Amino acid sequence: MHGNSPTDSDSMASDSITLTEEEMARYSRQISIPEFGKAGQEKLKNARAAVAGAGGLGSAVAIYLAAAGIGYIKIIDDDVVELSNLNRQILYSESDIGRDKAHSAEKKLRAINPNIEIAGINKRITEKNAVGLLKDVDAVVDCLDNFETRYVINDAAIEIGIPLFHGACMEMGGQVMTVMPKRTACLKCIFPNPPPHKKTPILGAVAGTIGTIQATEVIKFFVGMESLLTNKLLIYDSRFFSYDIIELERNEKCPSCGVI
């Protein structure tokens, strides 16, 4: 991995974080993963993540991060739940239709794991508010549905110096990459021009696959595991069950993270 997890160098030493008996039991099946241990779980408890976008990707990401015990999850979305969301946005039930996603998500996640802090933020992310919304977290997960805002959080993550976990999907496939700002390729290095904006067809299970890969990346990052999708773009296509990995590098002239 390129660099340490922020919890390694955090002023809050991980020995000040202790797990309760309930938490030891709740997380026992992941604490017993060799690279994880009690120390790994304590790092998750100390971790703060933002999920930008609470749609198909954001549902899977938020549910798995909450279940895994990430200590603070901020979930940001300004939409309300619609019937056509329910094929893929597994955070919501039919009774949530017409309610705002941020607070519906908050309620659902709290029911999954009452030990952690959840903040549902019913706001649209803009160039003006992005840094303010993200400066109190150690990682941001890009689960958005438009490139305009994806670029905004890419730039904010670079400015603050926190990793960005990018995921996107269309129809039966998707892509994932992880950005360590100013160390590995950012979204703008690789995708300088956005695709045209439209309502993308998406199979829910595929959004789930991409979202769970993102959530896995975030957990690996916080625990301090190696081999993240940094300088790598994973391209998944469920039509053929193919996974391709493209090796990336930073663009020195990148308008977002470049040095020239």
Added chain:
Amino acid sequence: MKIKVKFFSSHRDAVGEKEIEVEIKENSSLNDLLEMLSEKYPKLKELKDYTVLSLNHRYADGNSRMKEGDEVAIFPPLEGG
């Protein structure tokens, strides 16, 4: 020389194939390849502005030159979430 080209997402839809073999002049660039493919598959032209390329599983720009047996991938950024 012969090379292999893989297409993803909108680019695969534009071509109607997941993977093809292409016969192309020695020392051609990825831009030459794109131009040649756009003649054969005109829909690729519409995607040009946001077409991303890799050569032998490495991100590459259009000026990169290919050699016999190389593998090129052509794909877009994806928007949906």
